[in-house]
Amino acid sequence: MTVFxxxxxxxxxxxxxxxxxxxxxxxxxxxxxxFFTFTVHYILLNAxxxxxxxxxxxxxxxxxxFLFVLMLLNLNKDTEPxxxxxxxxxxxxxGCCLLVTFFGVYRVFDISNPLTVVNPEIGLVKNLGKxxxxxxxxxxxxxxxxLLTAMIGAILLAKKEPKQI
Amino acid sequence: METVxxxxxxxxxxxxxxxxxxxxxxxxxxVLIRRNVIxxxxxxxxxxxxxxxxxxxxxxxxxxxxxxxxxxxxxxLAAAEVAVGLAIIIMVYRNTKSVDIDSLNKLRW
Numbered sequence: 001m002t003v004f005x006x007x008x009x010x011x012x013x014x015x016x017x018x019x020x021x022x023x024x025x026x027x028x029x030x031x032x033x034x035f036f037t038f039t040v041h042y043i044l045l046n047a048x049x050x051x052x053x054x055x056x057x058x059x060x061x062x063x064x065x066f067l068f069v070l071m072l073l074n075l076n077k078d079t080e081p082x083x084x085x086x087x088x089x090x091x092x093x094x095g096c097c098l099l100v101t102f103f104g105v106y107r108v109f110d111i112s113n114p115l116t117v118v119n120p121e122i123g124l125v126k127n128l129g130k131x132x133x134x135x136x137x138x139x140x141x142x143x144x145x146x147l148l149t150a151m152i153g154a155i156l157l158a159k160k161e162p163k164q165i
Numbered sequence: 166m167e168t169v170x171x172x173x174x175x176x177x178x179x180x181x182x183x184x185x186x187x188x189x190x191x192x193x194x195x196v197l198i199r200r201n202v203i204x205x206x207x208x209x210x211x212x213x214x215x216x217x218x219x220x221x222x223x224x225x226x227x228x229x230x231x232x233x234x235x236x237x238x239x240x241x242l243a244a245a246e247v248a249v250g251l252a253i254i255i256m257v258y259r260n261t262k263s264v265d266i267d268s269l270n271k272l273r274w
Contacts (some may be wrong), residue, residue, distance in 0.1 A: 001176055004176045004180070007178075008184045010190070011188065012187055012188065015191045018195070018207065019191060019192075019194060019195035019198065019208060019211075024204060027207065028207065031210070031211070034211070034214075038217075038218060040206030041218055042218070045225050046225065047224075047233055047258040049223065050217075050236055051238070052238065053240060054217075054240070056262070057244060058210075061208060061244065062210065062243065062244060065247060065251060066206075066207065066251070069255065070203060073264060075201070075203075075264065079201040080201060081267070082200065083199070083200050087197075087198065088198045090197075091194055091197030091198035092194055092197075095191070095193045095194035095197065096190070098190050098193055099186060102182075104188040105184065106182055106186075106188065111226065118171075122224070122225070122229070122234070123184070123221075123225070123230070123231040123233060126234055128234065131231065131234055135231070136233075136238075143241045143242070145239070146242065147241060148242070149245075150244075150246075150249050151248065152249050153248075153249050154248040154249050154251070154252040157189055157249065157252035157253055157256055158167055159218070161260075162246070
């Protein structure tokens with residue numbers, strides 16, 4: 001039980017560091033640590049498949065893509081555009097208002113029964129695979145189409161235009 | 166694995182709600198206060214992850230694995246979104262030589 005609160009504290013701390021650090025490369029690295037703490041959360045929930053996918057896809061693929069783009073564009077602390085302090089302050093106030101709204105909604109709902117694992121087997125690869133290929137077969141195939149479209153789109157967008165003669 | 170499951174017992178579901186709300190709000194604040202487009206996309210990733218964790222927590226609580234399948238689809242969607250988004254950012258950088266979001270205000274009336 002205390003593990004959850006410790007890891008939650010770490011997640012919030014590193015998420016805050018992500019958005020308040022000036023150097024974009026440090027920001028990406030803090031986001032990687034945040035995603036690692038999320039992986040620990042998935043393991044605590046006994047969702048092993050999601051933990052592995054989160055580790056490989058988010059930390060391995062997406063964050064490396066961000067890091068590559070940052071290195072490619074040669075960004076550092078000196079070129080980082082910053083908003084004025086007034087706008088920053090207003091942004092933080094707006095975010096806190098959103099948080100207060102969420103907490104108000106939770107007070108209305110008042111769900112406070114402890115989380116009990118009804119069926120500890122559901123997060124395992126075997127069960128998730130069965131559900132994925134029986135009930136969710138069409139969305140699964142459609143997501144493959146989506147990934148193909150995204151790949152072609154990314155290549156087309158990032159390719160250099162041929163020189164006009 | 167048994168000890169991990171025992172560790173989980175006792176954390177109320179509304180603590181998961183509060184934690185994910187805080188992470189989501191941090192993502193919103195990041196979108197509002199930064200001007201670097203890449204950092205804004207990273208904040209969006211943070212928000213997506215908060216929602217993913219909440220879906221997984223509710224799926225575990227109800228003993229229904231549909232929630233975890235949904236998280237899987239959201240992850241595939243996030244990967245596609247990041248690939249296209251970063252390609253667009255590279256295009257914009259090539260044309261404007263900056264990643265400042267305020268340099269993209271040509272469509273504003």
